[in-house]
Amino acid sequence: MDELINDFIAETRDMAQALSGAIVAWEAAPGDRERLDEIFRFVHTVKGNCGFFDLPRLEQLSHAAEGALAEVRAGSRVADTALVNAVLAIIDRIGELVQALETGESLTSEDDEQLIAALSGPAVTGQAAEATAAPEPETKRSLRSIRLAVDLLDRMMNGVSDAVLARNELARRLRDAPRDVAVEAAFERVSACIAEIRDGITRTRMQRIDSLFSGLPRLVRDLAADLGKQVRLQADGGDVELDREMIEMIRDPLTHIVRNAIDHGIESPDERVAAGKKPAGTLKVSARQAGNQILIEVADDGRGIDGDALVRKARAAGLISAEQADRLSPAQKIALVFMPSLSTADAVTAISGRGVGMDVVRANIERIGGVVDVDSRPSQGVKLCIRVPLTLTIIPALTVSAGRQVFAVPRSAIDEILRVGAVRIDRVGAAEVATIRDRRLPLIGLSALLGIDCQTPREEQKLVLLKPAGGEVYALAVDAVHDHEELVVKPAAPAVMAAGLYAGTTLADDGSPILLLDPSGMAKRAGINFVENEIDRALHAGAAEAEAARETSLLLFRTLDGGRRAVPVAVVERIEDVAADAIAFGAGKLRVSIGGRILPLAGCASAPAEGKLRVLRLTDGAAEIAYGFAEVIDIRALVLDLQPAPAPGEIAGVALIDGAQVELIDTHWLFAQHADAGRDDAPAPICALPEGDPWIDNLLRPLIEGLGYRVARTGEAADIVIAREEDEVPADANVVRIRASAEGQGIHRYDRAALIGALAAAKGRGHG
Amino acid sequence: MAELLLIGRLAGRRVAFPAAKVEGVVELEGITPAPGAAAHVAGLSALRSRVLTVIDGLAALDLGRADEAAARGAIVVPCDGHTYALIVEEVEDVVEAAGPPAPLAAPVGAGWDRVALGTVEANGELFLLVDPFLLIAGPAAHAA
Numbered sequence: 001m002d003e004l005i006n007d008f009i010a011e012t013r014d015m016a017q018a019l020s021g022a023i024v025a026w027e028a029a030p031g032d033r034e035r036l037d038e039i040f041r042f043v044h045t046v047k048g049n050c051g052f053f054d055l056p057r058l059e060q061l062s063h064a065a066e067g068a069l070a071e072v073r074a075g076s077r078v079a080d081t082a083l084v085n086a087v088l089a090i091i092d093r094i095g096e097l098v099q100a101l102e103t104g105e106s107l108t109s110e111d112d113e114q115l116i117a118a119l120s121g122p123a124v125t126g127q128a129a130e131a132t133a134a135p136e137p138e139t140k141r142s143l144r145s146i147r148l149a150v151d152l153l154d155r156m157m158n159g160v161s162d163a164v165l166a167r168n169e170l171a172r173r174l175r176d177a178p179r180d181v182a183v184e185a186a187f188e189r190v191s192a193c194i195a196e197i198r199d200g201i202t203r204t205r206m207q208r209i210d211s212l213f214s215g216l217p218r219l220v221r222d223l224a225a226d227l228g229k230q231v232r233l234q235a236d237g238g239d240v241e242l243d244r245e246m247i248e249m250i251r252d253p254l255t256h257i258v259r260n261a262i263d264h265g266i267e268s269p270d271e272r273v274a275a276g277k278k279p280a281g282t283l284k285v286s287a288r289q290a291g292n293q294i295l296i297e298v299a300d301d302g303r304g305i306d307g308d309a310l311v312r313k314a315r316a317a318g319l320i321s322a323e324q325a326d327r328l329s330p331a332q333k334i335a336l337v338f339m340p341s342l343s344t345a346d347a348v349t350a351i352s353g354r355g356v357g358m359d360v361v362r363a364n365i366e367r368i369g370g371v372v373d374v375d376s377r378p379s380q381g382v383k384l385c386i387r388v389p390l391t392l393t394i395i396p397a398l399t400v401s402a403g404r405q406v407f408a409v410p411r412s413a414i415d416e417i418l419r420v421g422a423v424r425i426d427r428v429g430a431a432e433v434a435t436i437r438d439r440r441l442p443l444i445g446l447s448a449l450l451g452i453d454c455q456t457p458r459e460e461q462k463l464v465l466l467k468p469a470g471g472e473v474y475a476l477a478v479d480a481v482h483d484h485e486e487l488v489v490k491p492a493a494p495a496v497m498a499a500g501l502y503a504g505t506t507l508a509d510d511g512s513p514i515l516l517l518d519p520s521g522m523a524k525r526a527g528i529n530f531v532e533n534e535i536d537r538a539l540h541a542g543a544a545e546a547e548a549a550r551e552t553s554l555l556l557f558r559t560l561d562g563g564r565r566a567v568p569v570a571v572v573e574r575i576e577d578v579a580a581d582a583i584a585f586g587a588g589k590l591r592v593s594i595g596g597r598i599l600p601l602a603g604c605a606s607a608p609a610e611g612k613l614r615v616l617r618l619t620d621g622a623a624e625i626a627y628g629f630a631e632v633i634d635i636r637a638l639v640l641d642l643q644p645a646p647a648p649g650e651i652a653g654v655a656l657i658d659g660a661q662v663e664l665i666d667t668h669w670l671f672a673q674h675a676d677a678g679r680d681d682a683p684a685p686i687c688a689l690p691e692g693d694p695w696i697d698n699l700l701r702p703l704i705e706g707l708g709y710r711v712a713r714t715g716e717a718a719d720i721v722i723a724r725e726e727d728e729v730p731a732d733a734n735v736v737r738i739r740a741s742a743e744g745q746g747i748h749r750y751d752r753a754a755l756i757g758a759l760a761a762a763k764g765r766g767h768g
Numbered sequence: 769m770a771e772l773l774l775i776g777r778l779a780g781r782r783v784a785f786p787a788a789k790v791e792g793v794v795e796l797e798g799i800t801p802a803p804g805a806a807a808h809v810a811g812l813s814a815l816r817s818r819v820l821t822v823i824d825g826l827a828a829l830d831l832g833r834a835d836e837a838a839a840r841g842a843i844v845v846p847c848d849g850h851t852y853a854l855i856v857e858e859v860e861d862v863v864e865a866a867g868p869p870a871p872l873a874a875p876v877g878a879g880w881d882r883v884a885l886g887t888v889e890a891n892g893e894l895f896l897l898v899d900p901f902l903l904i905a906g907p908a909a910h911a912a
Contacts, residue, residue: 162818165818169814405800405801450803450804451803451804452801452803490819491849491850492802492812492819492821492850493809493821493850493852494848494850495805495806495808495809495821495823495904495906496802496805496806496809496812496821498805498806499802499803499804499805499806500804501803501804502802505812505819506819507814507819511814512798512800512814513800513812513813513814513819513820514800515800515802515812525804
């Protein structure tokens, strides 16, 4: 019986969660029969189960809601706001009761009656039939699924990790043993099976990010209602999958960001209208996968972050000096939002003024190896971008050694790796300071920190610049840097963790244990006292850049045909491998699809027949292009003595670097030539088209969109309305009439030039 | 059924461990130090693709340190989701206890008092019954 009740609780909770989107959708369109049915089914199921389990309160509530919804279904009642709210309240109460059932708490039943009474509003007949008409034909098939306990999954995952490590050990022993083809073949098979199982188990841990997004419509609706704002939520990319644990880790930060956006970002309808915007604000939440990272973007079209207000706050709070404040760039001002104890709202509100700030959001994201970026444009909105790794258990790491022992460093914390020889190191008392590009960084010797005997002289060591989560950059001197590896990390025993230096343990391919170093733990242990705060550092970096203005930091690489070329590091966003089949010749250019986007591809004349192509992703801040190349040679900061090219083109000129001629890419020409035009961020004018006309959909719509207009969705307000002769339009609409007949009112529908002209004129009117 | 005991030699004494708490006996193939860890942690080792936290039995008793070169025999003890290897000087045998353990009547010596569960008789001999979990916890846990 207990088991049954647990199933009931879990099932009801899942259903309630999945339903919250439907409820909001139903509220927006009470005539939507599909949603109504979905909600009806929920309360009906709950009612049935309650009868079985003898839970009178739940039964009473669900019965009342079922009754009211049945009336709506039968057409004897209209779903008005009062009813929607009453049903919502009941579904909430059901959720609370189920929660209470699970934890064994008791919940007062006083206002159950009130909730039920709220349902019995005046019954209206007549109009109802009309309101419930036109359901959208949409069928959703449910996938077959079973319910599993989470720890069982964890046990399976652990078992598989062990199997992978056991396989590695076996592989090592086989390499040492005399060759036996039959054994090797059998081993290959086992290997493949384990890989397959690991893949499958990993996938069971993956969850669609939908489960994170499904609660948002309700959250947005409730917040907007509380604040008297109108907010339209667009969630996108719900099918992206992410490690279950990761989803839980992101839930709170995401909720907080959404709250912030609605509370502080999106203005009240009056304010929006006054600013020339639509009364309803838009909140876009999207997720996509890029490599082994997940990108989650939250963008609103509100007032944006007031950087100057943040600066004033920071000044008032004594976080920065007046001199620092003057030197902040706009982006740095906005980044102040992540400083502890700064909140842009002048008044603390019930919604987001709960003492949890963006600094906490950032700390939480960084704790799981993620990054948060913020971009804000005054009166156009704020875009927050969260990047997190796909899973927690497999960590990309760099192996280094101190003395003869190997350690791992999580790659997410690594900023840069340098040779000691290229860096000035000063000894200040007992401490060492490394000066790297005019930045003074505390230096920790790994061997000294761990008390390991080290024979390598300092000059032959390598420096790993580490930036621990929420901390400052410091340099770690190691005896050698080995390799990048994906490590299956497990927690270390408490007696080992007590050192405060480690984040976990893992096994190397040769079967020996490796300790994963904890960058912030090491900094603490070494007693690094960060005098400079983050702002100072940003300024310092800025000043250093100014001093080194004549120096250009260049990425040297080998092109596909073997030449040496260089491109400024500043325009390189990242380096990625793309599969050959992601490259295609389309619309006059070679293009590559990366992470759900299509980028123009330069640097190669044709798509490779097979295999992978390495590309540089170059950005000018707005547009992005991919540049195919063979391999990276080095990164160098240089004062260039450039021999300019005779004619403008892909190559700006030739310079001598390390005794070899290197062609410098003319990035200006490259973007002018390759970047997709019309990617400016100004919102596209919206154009409404008559619906249901195949000619419009198939012939006119592509033309309109090609001209840079966005076609309005049903019911959306538009800047321009295109109408046929027979269409009725609102009196105040900005109309362009088209006609199918040779004679008559408006523009003939195949008169392209006249149509374009009329649209441009209408656009002018709309803006005037 | 009577309790099974694992008889081993630790710090020169023959002692009994409850066999139910012991997963097995291993020869350690090499120990990776874990600098900065608690004093009784000798380091890490690997057993069938699992990481073992190696506990120096002598240090856990606060009676010095095991001779790194000589001591390679260890008993494997799973505890709280981690697996430990407890270095002992010698592992003799698994025997059946003649009866339930008896409480200690008098102190049994520095270090030992903390880890001893009592005395137990087997094969006509009386052994000190030692709790491997208390050894793993180390001297610091007692002090705290």
